[in-house]
Amino acid sequence: MTLLTIDHLEKHYGGVHAVAGVSFSVASGERVALIGPNGAGKTTCFNMIGGQIRPDAGRVLLGGEDITGAPPRALFRKGVGRTFQIATTFGSMTVRENVQLALLSHARRALRFLGEATDAAAEEARALLAAVGLETQATRPCDQLAYGDVKRLELAMALANAPRLLLMDEPTAGMAPRERHELMALVSDISAQRDLSVLFTEHDMDVVFGHADRIVVLDRGRLVAQGSQEEVRVDPEVKRIYLGESA
Amino acid sequence: MTFADLLAQLVNGLANASTLFLLASGLSLIFGVTRVVNFAHGSLYMIGTYGAIWLAEHLGGSGLGFWSAVLMAACGVALLGALMELAVLKRIYGAPELFQLLATFAVVLVVKDVALMVWGPEDILGPRAPGLTGAVELAGQSIPEYDVLLIALGPLVLLALKLLLERTRWGVLIRAATEDREMVGALGVNQVWLFTSVFALGSGLAGLAGALQMPREPASLGLDLIAITDAFVVVVVGGLGSLGGAFLAALLIGIVKALCFALGTVELFGFTLNFSKLTLVVEFVLMALTLALRPWGFAGRPLRGLREAPGAIEHVRTPARRFWVIATAIAALLALLPAVADDYALVLATDCAIFALFAASLHFLMGPGGLTSFGHAAYFGVGAYAAGLLAKQAGASMLLALVAAPFAAAAFALVFGWFCVRLTGVYLAMLTLAFAQIVWSVAWQWDDVTGGSNGLVGVWPAPWAADKTHFYWLTIALCAGAIALLWRVMHAPFGYSLRAGRDANLRADAIGIDVKRVQWIAFPAAGAAAGLAGALYVYSKGSLAPDVMAISRSVDGLVMVLLGGVQTLTGPIVGAVLFTWLQDEILRRTEYWRLILGLAILGLVLLFPRGVVGSLRRVLRGGEA
Numbered sequence: 062m063t064l065l066t067i068d069h070l071e072k073h074y075g076g077v078h079a080v081a082g083v084s085f086s087v088a089s090g091e092r093v094a095l096i097g098p099n100g101a102g103k104t105t106c107f108n109m110i111g112g113q114i115r116p117d118a119g120r121v122l123l124g125g126e127d128i129t130g131a132p133p134r135a136l137f138r139k140g141v142g143r144t145f146q147i148a149t150t151f152g153s154m155t156v157r158e159n160v161q162l163a164l165l166s167h168a169r170r171a172l173r174f175l176g177e178a179t180d181a182a183a184e185e186a187r188a189l190l191a192a193v194g195l196e197t198q199a200t201r202p203c204d205q206l207a208y209g210d211v212k213r214l215e216l217a218m219a220l221a222n223a224p225r226l227l228l229m230d231e232p233t234a235g236m237a238p239r240e241r242h243e244l245m246a247l248v249s250d251i252s253a254q255r256d257l258s259v260l261f262t263e264h265d266m267d268v269v270f271g272h273a274d275r276i277v278v279l280d281r282g283r284l285v286a287q288g289s290q291e292e293v294r295v296d297p298e299v300k301r302i303y304l305g306e307s308a
Numbered sequence: 309m310t311f312a313d314l315l316a317q318l319v320n321g322l323a324n325a326s327t328l329f330l331l332a333s334g335l336s337l338i339f340g341v342t343r344v345v346n347f348a349h350g351s352l353y354m355i356g357t358y359g360a361i362w363l364a365e366h367l368g369g370s371g372l373g374f375w376s377a378v379l380m381a382a383c384g385v386a387l388l389g390a391l392m393e394l395a396v397l398k399r400i401y402g403a404p405e406l407f408q409l410l411a412t413f414a415v416v417l418v419v420k421d422v423a424l425m426v427w428g429p430e431d432i433l434g435p436r437a438p439g440l441t442g443a444v445e446l447a448g449q450s451i452p453e454y455d456v457l458l459i460a461l462g463p464l465v466l467l468a469l470k471l472l473l474e475r476t477r478w479g480v481l482i483r484a485a486t487e488d489r490e491m492v493g494a495l496g497v498n499q500v501w502l503f504t505s506v507f508a509l510g511s512g513l514a515g516l517a518g519a520l521q522m523p524r525e526p527a528s529l530g531l532d533l534i535a536i537t538d539a540f541v542v543v544v545v546g547g548l549g550s551l552g553g554a555f556l557a558a559l560l561i562g563i564v565k566a567l568c569f570a571l572g573t574v575e576l577f578g579f580t581l582n583f584s585k586l587t588l589v590v591e592f593v594l595m596a597l598t599l600a601l602r603p604w605g606f607a608g609r610p611l612r613g614l615r616e617a618p619g620a621i622e623h624v625r626t627p628a629r630r631f632w633v634i635a636t637a638i639a640a641l642l643a644l645l646p647a648v649a650d651d652y653a654l655v656l657a658t659d660c661a662i663f664a665l666f667a668a669s670l671h672f673l674m675g676p677g678g679l680t681s682f683g684h685a686a687y688f689g690v691g692a693y694a695a696g697l698l699a700k701q702a703g704a705s706m707l708l709a710l711v712a713a714p715f716a717a718a719a720f721a722l723v724f725g726w727f728c729v730r731l732t733g734v735y736l737a738m739l740t741l742a743f744a745q746i747v748w749s750v751a752w753q754w755d756d757v758t759g760g761s762n763g764l765v766g767v768w769p770a771p772w773a774a775d776k777t778h779f780y781w782l783t784i785a786l787c788a789g790a791i792a793l794l795w796r797v798m799h800a801p802f803g804y805s806l807r808a809g810r811d812a813n814l815r816a817d818a819i820g821i822d823v824k825r826v827q828w829i830a831f832p833a834a835g836a837a838a839g840l841a842g843a844l845y846v847y848s849k850g851s852l853a854p855d856v857m858a859i860s861r862s863v864d865g866l867v868m869v870l871l872g873g874v875q876t877l878t879g880p881i882v883g884a885v886l887f888t889w890l891q892d893e894i895l896r897r898t899e900y901w902r903l904i905l906g907l908a909i910l911g912l913v914l915l916f917p918r919g920v921v922g923s924l925r926r927v928l929r930g931g932e933a
């Protein structure tokens with residue numbers, strides 16, 4: 062069953078056609094990698110799906126519902142989790158408090174004036190941190206984390222609303238190769254257990270071929286190929302982009 | 309209104325616009341390059357006026373004497389600006405931006421008292437410009453020659469600055485630094501001298517503006533804050549960093565003010581509208597409108613928030629049980645104070661409690677919210693006036709007034725906050741200032757209701773609280789309770805959401821937190837607390853006047869919060885008590901309390917760039933990073 066449908070998305074920046082009529086879809090439980098060279102339009106696509114920027118044209122459907130232009134906070138309520146290319150967390154809080162706040166928000170209790178935030182949802186927070194392998198770091202201020210751990214923390218926060226769809230923009234950038242596979246194996250596990258769809262961008266082809274069910278290739282804002290790993294691997298257009306004209 | 313009236317006012321307005329532009333362009337240049345919001349810019353202007361008058365007197369009444377005085381005053385102020393940069397700001401460019409702000413507040417205090425020492429408290433009239441005392445005839449009106457000169461000077465200075473920025477290497481560097489600071493560093497430009505020289509240029513422009521006003525406006529000790537608010541308005545309306553924008557904004561404000569004067573009192577649909585009364589407020593209304601419609605002024609671009617420098621975010625821990633036990637014990641000890649203190653000390657302690665609450669409420673916005681308010685006195689003032697008016701005009705009991713005041717202040721904060729959270733950084737701070745000035749000028753002008761500049765007198769506590777000791781107990785109980793409530797909210801989910809919006813806006817949004825809404829709600833919460841402080845203040849003094857919400861009160865609040873440390877819970881309380889007590893202590897010994905306080909703050913800022921409590925904590929922890 063299709064969960065996410067991208068329908069002719071467009072975005073211009075002045076003369077730059079950052080995304081030019083891209084359409085594809087993601088099925089429930091499917092892991093799709095969005096790949097392409099630098100400046101291909103991957104992040105722009107992600108931001109249009111995630112509600113950070115408004116498309117100039119086209120639609121985004123989630124489970125059949127039109128969510129084009131809905132703000133990120135509304136998508137969070139509809140079961141979309143998101144991590145960013147440049148990982149951001151709340152620097153003045155501990156690792157656990159970051160996750161607790163995401164859980165509080167999911168329970169619609171983030172605006173309460175009373176009660177200690179640090180006492181809230183302790184058990185769920187512990188479980189989420191354990192799931193991403195951060196339980197030993199729970200009480201550390203999160204601005205002291207290594208970058209790889211910041212990425213894991215972002216993932217834990219993105220999972221706090223028990224999402225149907227996870228959007229991950231370069232989830233493993235800045236990590237050591239071993240860490241990359243660990244993190245993506247974790248994501249794959251969660252995806253399989255919870256029937257969670259994952260759309261991610263990635264520059265590391267090992268990660269892509271190791272963890273994507275399907276691959277969508279962008280170049281200069283256009284969709285040039287999509288399909289299974291095998292189909293994409295042999296696609297002449299993809300070869301040309303990645304290996305240069307001579308190939 | 310006749311056409312002749314309008315023309316006369318218009319000429320006057322345009323002449324004002326010219327000096328306003330000179331003043332504002334200096335501020336804009338300095339901000340553009342160094343990112344310092346220099347509150348002392350108005351003080352430099354004031355020194356320009358005083359200095360020019362003083363020099364003109366000593367140089368004799370010739371044309372040469374007058375113009376030498378103007379030039380020497382401008383150059384002197386330029387030197388002073390460079391000195392201030394070298395002695396103070398240079399040392400703290402690496403400190404959080406809010407600390408630089410605090411340092412410039414301290415300079416304002418110091419300069420004001422130095423001016424008082426040198427030139428005395430009386431206003432000083434300046435000489436007229438020899439050779440330009442006449443008037444030219446235009447449409448049957450005589451226009452002062454000096455005004456014509458000023459009107460011509462504005463565009464000339466704009467042109468000269470444009471040429472400087474576009475045709476010289478120095479100018480190119482200034483522009484490059486304004487657009488991208490890192491790039492200048494990368495190019496290997498000697499930033500040190502660039503910053504100092506820009507400070508000199510900007511300060512010189514302020515000095516020139518002040519000097520040129522000497523025949524038109526007497527030198528007075530209030531000029532500094534008037535000038536800085538006017539300059540802020542122009543720079544913000546025009547767009548930070550844009551000279552052209554500042555020029556347009558100065559013109560617009562000059563013309564609109566002139567129109568208000570020229571319109572005078574008008575009968576409209578049976579109402580009598582006195583437009584000339586609006587002149588005090590019209591520029592702030594213009595600023596509020598501009599920011600509401602164009603959040604970055606006519607020609608400005610978005611800026612990041614006024615923040616602590618990266619890495620300077622203090623990790624806020626949830627207070628342990630021990631903290632609350634100690635806090636309660638201190639409150640209980642304070643209740644015993646009347647056993648050992650005389651009336652004088654009790655009144656001072658009452659003041660300390662009131663300002664501690666005021667500072668804590670400002671800190672609620674600035675600390676967890678990252679929302680710097682330059683106009684927090686507005687809520688203090690609204691609370692004060694609500695209580696005073698209820699008591700005097702409606703004969704309400706003290707209890708009712710104390711209950712109603714926070715609601716009144718919260719209502720204002722709800723409205724102001726709705727506009728403010730649409731902006732960020734300096735623009736947000738400026739909009740809060742504009743709102744505070746609007747409220748202040750309404751209180752000042754609306755004689756029939758607020759008593760105008762005389763204010764209201766005879767607002768005394770109910771008999772059961774009239775005794776100094778009883779009133780002290782009431783104040784301590786209410787202030788401690790309100791502060792504890794604010795602290796609880798900071799550590800409740802709401803406080804975390806507020807911090808989340810400050811730490812990482814995008815991430816907060818992505819986990820379902822509506823950052824603007826959270827920030828909006830923070831305004832009435834802080835406003836209510838400030839309103840309660842204001843109401844208690846009225847009853848403790850027995851009277852109130854518009855200066856309960858003058859800019860200087862907002863600045864006091866900022867100094868208290870920053871002195872103690874923004875990223876600590878108890879810092880603002882310590883800052884408020886220190887400030888209130890020091891002010892009283894110094895005032896008993898010398899009238900130059902601002903000088904001493906300003907120097908003390910400068911010393912503290914240079915010694916403890918993280919605020920008193922923050923730095924102490926660091927020292928106690930043994931210098932851990």
Ligand SMILES: Nc1ncnc2c1ncn2[C@@H]1O[C@H](COP(=O)(O)OP(=O)(O)OP(=O)(O)O)[C@@H](O)[C@H]1O
Pocket residue numbers: 074077078079097098099100101102103104105106146
């Ligand atoms: N805010 C913006 N203003 C102007 N141009 C932009 C903006 N954002 C993106 N672009 C341009 O749009 C194009 C696509 O950028 P995008 O960030 O989506 O690429 P990407 O595929 O994510 O690249 P990378 O792999 O480097 O992350 C680029 O040419 C970029 O320069």
Ligand SMILES: [Mg+2]
Pocket residue numbers: 103104105146230
């Ligand atoms: Mg990208």
